[in-house]
Amino acid sequence: MASSSSFTLSQALLTRGTSHHGFTQSSEHHRLALSTLSLPSFSGLKSTSSSTLRTPTSRRRLSTSQASLPIRAAAVETLETSTDAALVEKSVNTIRFLAVDAVEKANSGHPGLPMGCAPMGHILYDEVMRYNPKNPYWFNRDRFVLSAGHGCMLQYALLHLAGYDSVQEDDLKNFRQWGSKTPGHPENFETPGIEVTTGPLGQGMANAVGLALAEKHLAARYNKPDNEIVDHYTYVILGDGCQMEGIANEASSLAGHLGLGKLIAFYDDNHISIDGDTEIAFTENVDKRFEGLGWHVIWVKNGNTGYDDIRAAIKEAKAVTDKPTLIRVTTTIGFGSPNKANSYSVHGSALGAKEVDATRKNLGWPYEPFHVPEDVKKHWSRHVAEGATLEAEWNAKFAEYEKKYPEEAAEFKSISSGQLPAGWEKALPTYTPESPAEATRNLSQTCLNALAKTLPGLLGGSADLASSNMTLLKMFGDFQKDTPEERNVRFGVREHGMGAICNGIALHSPGLIPYCATFFVFTDYMRAAIRISALCEAGVIYVMTHDSIGLGEDGPTHQPIEHLASFRAMPNILMLRPADGNETAGAYKVAVANRKRPSILALSRQKLPHLAGTSIDGVEKGAYIISDNSSGNKPDVILIGTGSELEIAAKAAEELRKGGKAVRVVSFVSWELFDEQSDAYKESVLPAAVSARVSIEAGSTFGWEKIVGSKGKAIGIDRFGASAPAGKIYKEFGITAEAVITAAKEVC
């Protein structure tokens, strides 16, 4: 193993104060590194307008008025690397030109960020991060997230150099083309080595918080004093755009609260966004904001060539174990392009042949497009062997762990492999019509608590509505800074951050099953994160209560109307609206089983009876018959209900049957699951010959024509709700058995 990897290997040892080759760690350093509580949250130069060059000397001088001198003096020591400076520079330029060339060939993409962030990218992937290129899914790898996802060529170039099979030279040449492994933004489901799906700004920052939260949780649950099997960092690069997004502030606030010390964020502070200089819209003091959020903040003034400053900042960040760190790295967007650097024109378009040439000249780059110089190739080639060693060492460590702690190891393996414990679904409760009426939000809590006992990876919580959403796991305490082994996460009133954090948790380990909760109407706050759950195949469970006008007095701002329809239209997501106890259990069975597809459970605030005929099996089919007095698959009318309105459909059927009608009642709990059934099954539930159909659902009728047909009737709500007791609103809005009976008589 080349000695240049010394720093890479030193990270785990550092906090334990082990002396290590590459740099000599004195006991003084050790003591200081551990006494992190006394570190100030901001240790960089305070003024962004200062033009003083940041050198160890000037930093030391500037800091004399502050309490934290010794630590900071220690922290600015350069991490040793045996790679000579010229080779580093060459590697950095390789990254830059792979990005430039790929964007140029595609004539589409974002060269500016990779050109500016190549130095930090090089240091992370070549000197700092621990990973195994031949197994991108090795559990204990460091996680990297490019929150500024438009700069994806940075990451593709790094994966390519590091030896990941997913990004070969041909993949770089097919950047942004149909079927390539190198799409226009990083997509974990396309490219092994990409951890999460980014592009929509701010999401990656929150994903990274989720990844770091997962690490902290698993470390607390499974590490033993003699064997720390969970031990990795989460790195994220975010840009000005991410910083402006509210979701990033939400997630960062929670990260500060939880003291996620192994989360290290690089803020690519290049002062340029699409509309030009950030001066036109973004003049806040980001350092101060992050200090306020409880982060350790470091400023690297010269991110273009200040390699040692970047290294020093990472070392300092690692020494701060009780706070996440923001390293603000001031860079030049499009660094190296003589005519376009530091302007918005280099952000999102190809440089153009002329400027590519000028850039080659400017940076002294004589090579053909896509060429990786031999010495750079050779230098990076060690990562394959090193990665294999890292994983092998970890595997050996885990084998020891398994011998000594077999129970914990079994649980851990379920989480790291995604193999759910056999028979987990037997934990789900069942009900009879005699069981006492309950709101489905309460029935949901029963399911969650039953599942938490059997599913080691289930954890989650609510956006400050735990007692309304009924999401507390009663046998566990709160996941807090000092109790990260617990499984109740208190997300605060941060719905958007919550969803994206859960995406990060889900994508950390296939057996982690995050759930999160708020009122159904507030899915609007987190819709962008939910959509990414669906796209990136994160099996998050969204526990969404107060799912209709049935919530009553809070009124139209709190009453969902169009939300069921809006999610039924979204690809790769399951929208489930259970009607009672058995259906809630069924919804959880489906949600847990679908590890690559998120589920949204719409649950009632109000009490609902347990209906005859409902079942877990039925839910798995999406729609099914709960009662029928017809024969030969020829009912006079089919009444279709979902959730809290299934009861109304059942009541109306009873009345109609008294009048001699042959009435079938169908529970339509999930449109997506029903769509996946065989034609024969569909015909057995909704025979084509029976056009007399009435649906009832306390939400928009949009889309119901597909189910009830042009001769049927859809009873629903196509206006905003109202503030009044729930029963009154149901009546005034005509969501009643009488309305169903009238409609049924009209259609049959």
Next chain:
Amino acid sequence: MASSSSFTLSQALLTRGTSHHGFTQSSEHHRLALSTLSLPSFSGLKSTSSSTLRTPTSRRRLSTSQASLPIRAAAVETLETSTDAALVEKSVNTIRFLAVDAVEKANSGHPGLPMGCAPMGHILYDEVMRYNPKNPYWFNRDRFVLSAGHGCMLQYALLHLAGYDSVQEDDLKNFRQWGSKTPGHPENFETPGIEVTTGPLGQGMANAVGLALAEKHLAARYNKPDNEIVDHYTYVILGDGCQMEGIANEASSLAGHLGLGKLIAFYDDNHISIDGDTEIAFTENVDKRFEGLGWHVIWVKNGNTGYDDIRAAIKEAKAVTDKPTLIRVTTTIGFGSPNKANSYSVHGSALGAKEVDATRKNLGWPYEPFHVPEDVKKHWSRHVAEGATLEAEWNAKFAEYEKKYPEEAAEFKSISSGQLPAGWEKALPTYTPESPAEATRNLSQTCLNALAKTLPGLLGGSADLASSNMTLLKMFGDFQKDTPEERNVRFGVREHGMGAICNGIALHSPGLIPYCATFFVFTDYMRAAIRISALCEAGVIYVMTHDSIGLGEDGPTHQPIEHLASFRAMPNILMLRPADGNETAGAYKVAVANRKRPSILALSRQKLPHLAGTSIDGVEKGAYIISDNSSGNKPDVILIGTGSELEIAAKAAEELRKGGKAVRVVSFVSWELFDEQSDAYKESVLPAAVSARVSIEAGSTFGWEKIVGSKGKAIGIDRFGASAPAGKIYKEFGITAEAVITAAKEVC
């Protein structure tokens, strides 16, 4: 006029340095009040953990190490009020018990906030704000927003005391009941005196930024050195929940950037949210964050009884004219309730009869429910006369203005009344098939620029995508801190804040027409704000470009699929997808005309031809025939397209006609508008007898069954998109004329 209103009237005079009865303002004070640039952003006690009582003396002592002593010493002087302290206390308790009693009677609601915020509420509505209770729409009123909308009984009690006709005693008794003027959260469309619709947390804070932005804009455009007709403050109360929401950070960051000095926010810092103490999820340093955001920050340590501190803080806030101010007011939630104060149990439920009694005893309140003591009633009664005087004085001032500045006055009246200039729609361009092909995003810019010349209230911008969304008004500069008269707003990458800020702008004055822009897929980031536009009847124009897979290489994170369907399902909003130049003009005609219904324009990134048969009139009908070779309203097949796919439908029709078919092509630009047409018109476009129908739209087919019927075919995309050149994706996804032709042959 009672002398107790002296402070109320003094606000406008203060910044002009006029000596005024009530307090003597020395010339020294005047000079200092104007030299606000030297004020520190944080002037309160720095440590939240300090238990030192905040008195003028101790503040002065603590601040000696800081540069800003003189200002701060001046600022802590108590505002004079002639109302005796006992009466203030009685008024405050009246507010508390009106809230307690209304929630108790409804057995639903949130008593905790009104009980804690009654002191600041009293001071605002009784001592500080300028309004006319008998004309809640008087232009120059101070605006008040309760961002923590669940505490709406605070505002209802204040409106009741102040003499607003909308909230009578009976309305208080009907709190949260069907048809009442006092719904469960503040709704501007239900209750005159309520400015905006709040409840979903954080929205109100952003609305307030919009209101303050509108004031600053109009003041800069219309005030004259001798006649300042625009001159009011915007006050907002927000709670811990609002503070956690990302939208509030986005809006606050922009407010700081723009230096909205007349925005004064009260942060009800009560340390309690629904899940309990904020310690479990929210431990950031809010003061520091707001300093970072460029706000002036003041801490009022005792918001329960520290009336003079609240008054002093407001005075200080007004003296800072170049920054918005956050007054953090530490209160006790449920103040006065002996057993429930300072706990989450008082947040969102009625106290219960026993605790109501205990609270009455504790606060010495001998009155019946809903009783307003005579002296309190008498004290507040002056606001009716005072309000009338304020408005009369302003009207006189405006009459002078009109005489001297008739042109500006005419423009101003259009904005303040909402009466659009006659013939404004003539500014819209029209096109012929010979006009050069253009992306509808570019055609949109042509419309915006044409309209901006004739509509004085049109202003807006993009979330850092102005050059992609094509939203710049070329004849105007940027709305910046020092150029607020300009009409291009740079929202930054803050979609959610942008939407809610536009709601505030729209609701500031009926003739303000805000537009805002981002990629269509990122409506997901701002959906909660868009929904409130629809609910609160704010006619915001959402300019949403890159509306399909047609955006190409950016890939599935950027390609909307379900978005058209999701908005078609939303009440009171117009989803418009124009196909070319005439339709884009038509979409703008509709959007501008609909002042109480927001519009979303889905616009293409790619170039589109101008089609024969399209028209502005057609758009106004929602769907219309652009070409037809059938007779007797009996086409063989109807092809239906929207936006960029209308071209494909037209091409397919040509081919089919060559094969002898009678083909009608329908542009379906807005489902909502078509729904509003007469049955006869609908039949003339989509005759019931013609079931051979094919639709094509590069989005989810969800909902299209309603249009094409069970025998028709909907061509669309029911999966996520892909990263590749647009043409390739269209082909691979089957969004082609060939697919339409094949489908047409199948159905007819």
